[in-house]
Amino acid sequence: MALAYLGSKKPNTTAAMSSPPELILTQDELKKIAAYKAVEYVESNMILGLGTGSTAKHAIDRIGELLRQGKLSNIIGIPTSTITHEQALSLNIPLSDLDTHPVLDLAIDGADEVDPNMNLVKGRGGSLLREKMIEGCCKKFVVIVDESKLVDYVGASGLALPVEVVPFCWKFTASKLQTLFKDAGCVAKLRVISGSVDHPYVTDNGNYIIDLYFKKDIGDLKAAGDAMLRFAGVVEHGMFIDMATTLIVAGELGITVRHK
Numbered sequence: 001m002a003l004a005y006l007g008s009k010k011p012n013t014t015a016a017m018s019s020p021p022e023l024i025l026t027q028d029e030l031k032k033i034a035a036y037k038a039v040e041y042v043e044s045n046m047i048l049g050l051g052t053g054s055t056a057k058h059a060i061d062r063i064g065e066l067l068r069q070g071k072l073s074n075i076i077g078i079p080t081s082t083i084t085h086e087q088a089l090s091l092n093i094p095l096s097d098l099d100t101h102p103v104l105d106l107a108i109d110g111a112d113e114v115d116p117n118m119n120l121v122k123g124r125g126g127s128l129l130r131e132k133m134i135e136g137c138c139k140k141f142v143v144i145v146d147e148s149k150l151v152d153y154v155g156a157s158g159l160a161l162p163v164e165v166v167p168f169c170w171k172f173t174a175s176k177l178q179t180l181f182k183d184a185g186c187v188a189k190l191r192v193i194s195g196s197v198d199h200p201y202v203t204d205n206g207n208y209i210i211d212l213y214f215k216k217d218i219g220d221l222k223a224a225g226d227a228m229l230r231f232a233g234v235v236e237h238g239m240f241i242d243m244a245t246t247l248i249v250a251g252e253l254g255i256t257v258r259h260k
């Protein structure tokens with residue numbers, strides 16, 4: 001389905017004068033298109049899960065804008081990270097938590113990978129645990145991505161599958177994870193703060209992240225997830241299996257919406 005895009009249209013500067021300008025949207029513009037589409041599912045009086053990351057940020061900005069304009073009212077947001085909490089506060093979105101609101105109407109969040117069955121990899125921004133807790137309590141979970149996030153199988157992007165672990169003996173846990181997936185050519189690496197060599201990245205929950213890189217498909221995702229969770233040092237993994245109810249993908253040719 002073709003769309004009137006919200007993003008700016010950039011001319012192809014290498015094109016001949018007589019050629020029509022080519023429409024090239026940046027990845028961030030595509031993320032914004034998906035995010036704005038997702039906010040169409042938001043109604044007044046909803047309890048909303050507010051995701052984390054550069055795509056979810058656009059959705060939260062839009063919700064703040066609609067509240068300010070009086071087009072939405074009586075929204076309560078449950079943020080999935082401290083950074084989202086701060087963004088929502090700055091937009092005057094009323095906030096609460098799972099203790100007070102254990103059932104949510106809708107959550108909107110991005111993803112790092114989406115496989116053909118709408119299974120997700122999340123957590124490259126480090127927020128997978130709170131995201132999984134909150135998005136697991138939603139009646140509807142709308143996932144918003146640009147088309148670069150679509151993969152044939154989990155791990156196919158060559159980027160990491162994040163696993164949140166307790167800091168205590170993290171090397172031991174990383175080694176167990178790497179061995180668990182040795183047939184898939186797994187390499188486990190401690191996530192470090194950007195720009196540092198060995199300073200561990202610490203999550204909102206005071207834990208570390210082990211990033212798993214695969215050379216091959218790990219196969220049965222449920223079995224892989226259950227096996228990881230059997231290690232006492234593993235807090236949670238970044239595979240969100242069978243959780244998304246709606247997927248919104250923005251690409252150069254338009255926007256697609258899939259429901260489960």
Ligand SMILES: O=C[C@H](O)[C@H](O)[C@H](O)COP(=O)(O)O
Nearest residue numbers: 053054055110123125126127
């Ligand atoms: O921890 C981060 C979250 O799972 C994000 O939703 C995910 O990494 C996607 O982020 P982005 O929208 O910035 O690509």
